Amino acid sequence: MGAVKGKRMPRAVRERQMMDAAVRTFGQRGYRAASMDEIAELAGVSKPLVYLYLNSKEELFSACIRREARALVEAVRAGVEPGLPADGQLWAGLRAFFTHTAENPDGWAVLHRQARSHGEPFISEVVAMRDEIVAFVTGLIGAAAREAHRDPALVDRDVAGLAQALVGAAESLAGWANDTPGVSAKEAAATLMNFAWAGLENLMHARPWQPPEA
Amino acid sequence: MGAVKGKRMPRAVRERQMMDAAVRTFGQRGYRAASMDEIAELAGVSKPLVYLYLNSKEELFSACIRREARALVEAVRAGVEPGLPADGQLWAGLRAFFTHTAENPDGWAVLHRQARSHGEPFISEVVAMRDEIVAFVTGLIGAAAREAHRDPALVDRDVAGLAQALVGAAESLAGWANDTPGVSAKEAAATLMNFAWAGLENLMHARPWQPPEA
Numbered sequence: 001m002g003a004v005k006g007k008r009m010p011r012a013v014r015e016r017q018m019m020d021a022a023v024r025t026f027g028q029r030g031y032r033a034a035s036m037d038e039i040a041e042l043a044g045v046s047k048p049l050v051y052l053y054l055n056s057k058e059e060l061f062s063a064c065i066r067r068e069a070r071a072l073v074e075a076v077r078a079g080v081e082p083g084l085p086a087d088g089q090l091w092a093g094l095r096a097f098f099t100h101t102a103e104n105p106d107g108w109a110v111l112h113r114q115a116r117s118h119g120e121p122f123i124s125e126v127v128a129m130r131d132e133i134v135a136f137v138t139g140l141i142g143a144a145a146r147e148a149h150r151d152p153a154l155v156d157r158d159v160a161g162l163a164q165a166l167v168g169a170a171e172s173l174a175g176w177a178n179d180t181p182g183v184s185a186k187e188a189a190a191t192l193m194n195f196a197w198a199g200l201e202n203l204m205h206a207r208p209w210q211p212p213e214a
Numbered sequence: 215m216g217a218v219k220g221k222r223m224p225r226a227v228r229e230r231q232m233m234d235a236a237v238r239t240f241g242q243r244g245y246r247a248a249s250m251d252e253i254a255e256l257a258g259v260s261k262p263l264v265y266l267y268l269n270s271k272e273e274l275f276s277a278c279i280r281r282e283a284r285a286l287v288e289a290v291r292a293g294v295e296p297g298l299p300a301d302g303q304l305w306a307g308l309r310a311f312f313t314h315t316a317e318n319p320d321g322w323a324v325l326h327r328q329a330r331s332h333g334e335p336f337i338s339e340v341v342a343m344r345d346e347i348v349a350f351v352t353g354l355i356g357a358a359a360r361e362a363h364r365d366p367a368l369v370d371r372d373v374a375g376l377a378q379a380l381v382g383a384a385e386s387l388a389g390w391a392n393d394t395p396g397v398s399a400k401e402a403a404a405t406l407m408n409f410a411w412a413g414l415e416n417l418m419h420a421r422p423w424q425p426p427e428a
Contacts, residue, residue, distance in 0.1 A: 091425060116330055117337055119246070157288070161387060161405040168386020169379035175377040183371070184427075194423045197221040198412035209408050211305060211400075214300070 015198035018043045022054075023064045027106025031061055031109050031118045065115045065122055068107035069129035074134060086144035086204065093140070094192050095172065097184035101174040108174060128169065138163040141200065148204035162203070166196055170204055229267055232257045236268075241320025245275055245332045247292055256348065279329045279336055282321035283343035289314035290347060300358035300418065307354070308384065308406050312399035315388040322388060323418045344381065352377040360420035375418070380410055 021043035025034040036057055040047040054060040055070045079096020080089050111129070115122040120186040141162055155160075169192055177188040202208065234258035239248040250271055254261040268274040293310020294303050315322040325343070329336040355376055359368045368376075383406055391402040416422065 006274070022395070087423075087428065109264020117333055119331055123331055156406065157394075160343045160394075161390065161397070161402065162409055164386045164390040165383040167410045169383040171384070172378045173375060176375065178373075180374075190374065191372065191378055191427060192425075193419055195376055195379045195410060195413045196417050197423050202412050203408055209375055209404075209411050211300075211404060212302065213405070 013055070014045065014049075018045060018050055018053060018060075019064060019067055020074060022060050023068060023110055024106045026064055026114055027062060027109035031114050031122075036060075036207075059193075061110075061114075061118075062121065062125060065125040066111055068104070068111050069125065070111075071104070071107065072100055072111065073129060073132055073136075077136065081141065085147065086140075087193075087201070089140060090146070090197060090200070091189065091193055093137075094189040095186065097170055098174060098177060098188040098192075101178065102185040102188075105178045108178060111173060134160075134163050137166055140167075141166075142199075145204045147204050148201075154203055158203070162200065169195065178198050225267070228259065228263075232259060232267060232274075233281055233353055234280060236274050237318075237324055238337050240265060240275060240278055240328055240411075241323035245328050245336075251272075264291045265347055266402060275324075275328075276335065276339060277330075278321075278324055278359075279339045282318070282325050283339065284313075285318070285321065286325065287343060287346055287350075291350065294354065300354075300417070301352060301407075303358070304414070305403065305407055307351075308403040309400065311384055312391060312406075314400040315392065316399040316402075319392045322392060326385060326389060334379065341406050348377050349372075351380055353419075355380075358414075359418045361368060368417055372417070376414065383409065 005141050018039065022039045025042060026041045029038070034039055034049055034057075036050055039060070040050045042105040043050070050060070054063060076093055076097050079099075082089070084092060111126055115126040116182075138159055142154070142156070142159045145159065177183040177185070199209075232253065236248075236253045239253050239256060243252070248271075250261055250264055254264045254275070257264070264274070268277060290307055290311050293313075294307040296303070298306060325340055329340040352373055354374045356368070356370070359373065387406055389401050391397040391399070413423075
C-alpha cells in the first residue's frame with residue numbers, strides 16, 4: 001500500500017494524524033460522501049490501519065465529534081478570565097470561541113453541520129456539548145448579574161434564556177463568518193459583543209426593556 | 215380500511231388533514247420512526263389514499279417542510295408593522311415568531327430538528343427558508359439604521375452579521391421555550407428583546423461598544 005512512513009511512530013501520534021485527516025474529510029465532503037480510502041490517503045496510512053485503529057466509519061465519525069467538541073469547550077473555558085469584569089469576560093470568551101471556529105473550520109462543520117444532519121448517535125454527542133456550553137454561559141451570566149446587583153435582578157429562568165440566546169447567536173455567526181470571505185474572528189466577536197452586551201448589562205443592573213402596553 | 219368519512223370532502227381539505235397529521239407525526243416521532251400507517255390513521259383516511267395524494271414518505275416530508283416554512287415566514291412578515299418605530303417593529307416581529315413556534319411546536323420541530331437531521335433534499339428546503347428570514351431581518355435592521363442615523367453608521371456587512379445573530383438567538387430560544395414548561399411566547403419574545411434591543415439601538419445611533427485595547 002505504498003509508502004507507509006514512520007513505522008516507529010507512536011500509536012497516539014498516528015491516531016492523531018488519522019483523526020486530523022478524518023475531520024478534514026468529513027468537514028469538507030460530508031459524512032456520507034467521505035470515504036475511508038480518502039481519509040487513509042490523506043493521513044498517509046493504509047486503509048486497513050485506519051480500520052484497525054478506529055473500527056468503522058461510524059466510530060471514526062463519533063470519535064471526530066467527541067474530539068472537536070472537547071476542543072471547542074476547552075477553548076472557550078480557557079478563553080474566559082474569571083477575574084475580569086463581566087464585559088471583559090464576555091469579550092474574551094467570544095474571541096476564544098470565534099478564533100477556535102475560524103481556525104478549525106472543518107471541526108466546526110463536523111459539529112454544527114455534519115453531526116446534526118446524520119441522525120443518532122451523532123446528534124446526541126453534539127447536543128451534550130451544546131448543553132455543556134449553555135450551562136457554562138448560564139453560570140457566567142448568573143455570577144455577573146449577582147455581582148452587578150445584590151437583589152436577584154434576574155431569576156434563574158431569565159438567565160437560562162439569555163444563555164440560550166447568546167449561544168444561538170454565536171453558532172449562527174460562526175457559520176456565517178466561516179462562509180463569508182474576509183470576516184475575521186475578531187470582527188465576528190465584536191459583532192456579537194455589540195449585539196448582546198448593552199442588553200445584558202441593562203438586565204444585570206435591573207434595567208429591563210419594557211414592552212409597550214397592548 | 216374502516217370508516218373513510220367524508221367522501222364528498224374536497225381534495226384540498228382532505229390533503230390538508232393528511233398534512234396536519236403528517237406534521238404532527240413527523241414532529242413528535244421523528245422522520246424515521248413515523249409510519250405512513252400512523253399518519254393515515256391520524257388523518258382518518260386509508261394508507262393508499264395518502265400514497266395516492268402525496269406519493270411517498272419522502273415527498274410527504276418535503277411537502278410538510280415547505281408548508282411549515284411558508285407558514286412561519288408569513289407569520290413573521292405579517293407580524294411586523296412597517297409604520298412602527300424600530301423597537302416596536304422588532305417587538306412585534308419577535309412576538310409573531312414565538313407565538314407561531316409555540317402554537318405550532320410540531321411544525322417547528324419538523325423545520326428545526328427533523329429537516330436538518332435527515333440530509334438532502336430536506337436540509338436545502340430549510341436553509342432556503344432561513345435565508346429568506348435572514349434577508350427580511352437584514353432589510354429591517356438596515357432600514358431602521360438608516361432612519362436613526364443619516365450617515366451609514368452600519369455597513370452592510372455589519373447589518374448582515376446582526377441579522378444572523380438575531381435569527382440564531384431566536385431559533386435557539388424557540389427550541390428552549392418549547393422544551394421548558396411554562397415559558398410563554400411573550401416571555402421568550404421579551405427575553406430576546408431585552409437581550410438584543412439595547413445593543414441594536416446603540417449601533418443604529420453609531421454608539422458601538424469599544425473593545426479594550428490589547
